[in-house]
Amino acid sequence: AMRAHKGWEAQWVSPEPRQSYDVIIIGAGGHGLGAAYYLAKEHGITNVAVIEKGWLGGGNTGRNTTIIRSNYLYEESMDIYEHSLKLWEGLSQDLNYNVMYSPRGVMMLSHNVHDQQSFKRHVNANNLYGIDNEWLTPEQAKAFCPPLDISKNARYPINGAALQRRGGTARHDAVAWGYARAASDRGVHIIQNCEVTGIRRGPNGEVTGVDTTKGFIGAKKVGVSAAGHSSVVMGMAGVRLPVHSTPLQALVSEPLKPIFPCVVMSNTVHAYISQSDKGELVIGAGTDQYNSYSQTGGMQIITHTLDAICELFPMFRRVKMMRQWGGITDNTADRSPIQSVTPVPNLFVNAGWGTGGFKATPGSANLFAHLIAKGEPHRLAQGLTLDRFRTGRLIDEAAAAAVAH
Numbered sequence: 001a002m003r004a005h006k007g008w009e010a011q012w013v014s015p016e017p018r019q020s021y022d023v024i025i026i027g028a029g030g031h032g033l034g035a036a037y038y039l040a041k042e043h044g045i046t047n048v049a050v051i052e053k054g055w056l057g058g059g060n061t062g063r064n065t066t067i068i069r070s071n072y073l074y075e076e077s078m079d080i081y082e083h084s085l086k087l088w089e090g091l092s093q094d095l096n097y098n099v100m101y102s103p104r105g106v107m108m109l110s111h112n113v114h115d116q117q118s119f120k121r122h123v124n125a126n127n128l129y130g131i132d133n134e135w136l137t138p139e140q141a142k143a144f145c146p147p148l149d150i151s152k153n154a155r156y157p158i159n160g161a162a163l164q165r166r167g168g169t170a171r172h173d174a175v176a177w178g179y180a181r182a183a184s185d186r187g188v189h190i191i192q193n194c195e196v197t198g199i200r201r202g203p204n205g206e207v208t209g210v211d212t213t214k215g216f217i218g219a220k221k222v223g224v225s226a227a228g229h230s231s232v233v234m235g236m237a238g239v240r241l242p243v244h245s246t247p248l249q250a251l252v253s254e255p256l257k258p259i260f261p262c263v264v265m266s267n268t269v270h271a272y273i274s275q276s277d278k279g280e281l282v283i284g285a286g287t288d289q290y291n292s293y294s295q296t297g298g299m300q301i302i303t304h305t306l307d308a309i310c311e312l313f314p315m316f317r318r319v320k321m322m323r324q325w326g327g328i329t330d331n332t333a334d335r336s337p338i339q340s341v342t343p344v345p346n347l348f349v350n351a352g353w354g355t356g357g358f359k360a361t362p363g364s365a366n367l368f369a370h371l372i373a374k375g376e377p378h379r380l381a382q383g384l385t386l387d388r389f390r391t392g393r394l395i396d397e398a399a400a401a402a403v404a405h
């Protein structure tokens with residue numbers, strides 16, 4: 001049947017690299033591709049290359065469980081995640097590419113008094129800032145998500161839940177492909193299968209370009225958006241990033257008819273779940289507890305998550321799992337991201353999104369483009385610079401990260 005599909009146009013061009021560019025972005029995930037798109041669209045900078053060691057979207061962009069929400073605690077976080085949520089709402093139209101954004105609601109389960117106090121604090125902080133988030137009783141949680149077991153004798157009983165109705169999911173591959181096509185249409189070069197192996201610097205320490213497996217490519221400015229390999233790439237410029245990398249795993253079940261209407265997360269028992277449009281249950285775990293660049297992850301972590309899913313949703317006990325994988329997450333001590341100028345002139349970094357940067361893709365890309373174009377952070381990203389690790393003005397989002405670390 002596929003033979004009938006002839007004459008499809010390539011969605012983006014795959015050019016040979018030029019000798020030099022105004023801007024090189026390292027890493028063709030959603031963040032890097034999106035930043036290139038917004039550089040072209042909002043700042044008129046089109047002499048841009050996005051350089052990717054593998055295939056575009058093959059990093060965490062194509063490995064995540066696609067949960068989108070903006071229910072974080074501090075203003076610095078609410079600013080960027082809500083900016084992102086608003087961009088999600090119009091992204092398919094903006095890119096003319098269906099990213100399948102689905103605001104089906106993200107519900108976070110509370111299992112004990114500590115969870116309840118923490119979630120209610122988030123609900124209040126969000127509401128005061130104009131962001132939707134509400135507290136539900138166990139009965140209301142069950143009405144919102146019928147497969148949930150709320151019986152008092154459940155192994156992991158719940159005493160309520162926090163619900164962000166505007167939260168939801170999007171199709172991760174489509175996000176990468178949509179940004180790639182839109183950036184390519186505006187003249188951006190996307191260069192795949194090209195690993196950056198070095199960052200070259202001039203007489204004043206400034207960036208002059210990158211060494212790659214396709215040779216040296218010059219650049220006036222370089223933006224690093226390499227997720228799990230952020231500290232490796234920044235190390236090429238002599239910058240030690242306050243980030244550690246750990247595997248994070250997910251898996252999908254055999255396809256089922258529509259059964260699960262929303263997204264549910266339980267940080268306390270280390271599991272989160274939704275159902276894709278193909279019908280697969282999409283399930284994710286907490287991070288492995290050791291630093292690693294392995295895109296597989298430990299077996300005991302994922303089996304623990306499946307134990308939790310079976311307890312929370314007993315009807316899924318006989319469902320078969322089809323595929324499991326891992327991604328490498330770049331984690332900061334305060335679980336908040338870094339968008340920053342660096343000690344190296346004309347080198348910019350977007351990193352530290354760890355277990356939670358998919359939801360931030362449009363917002364992060366949009367603000368990273370601003371940082372690269374203007375040389376200083378946008379108002380909405382001012383708190384996210386590297387400075388905070390020197391001043392101690394950390395943004396502790398460990399609870400809002402909602403994934404066991």
Ligand code: FAD
Pocket residue numbers: 026027028029030031032051052053054055056057058059060061062063064065066067068194195196197225226227228229233248249250284325326327328329353354355356357358359360
């Ligand atoms: P990536 O898509 O990883 O892009 C970085 C790119 O840089 C990669 O393609 C890589 O190959 C490339 N690269 C690295 N080094 C080099 C080099 N030397 N030269 C050239 N290219 C290089 N977030 C959420 O908000 N919601 C979720 O539900 C969620 N679930 C997750 C589940 C899992 C299992 C994982 C692993 C992550 C999850 N995340 C989630 C986090 C989210 O996936 C990431 O924060 C986000 O996708 C990062 O996007 P990115 O574009 O920065 O990174």
Ligand code: PYC
Pocket residue numbers: 065067068069272284355356357401402403
């Ligand atoms: O940040 O919402 C999130 C998330 C969910 C699963 C992994 N990360």
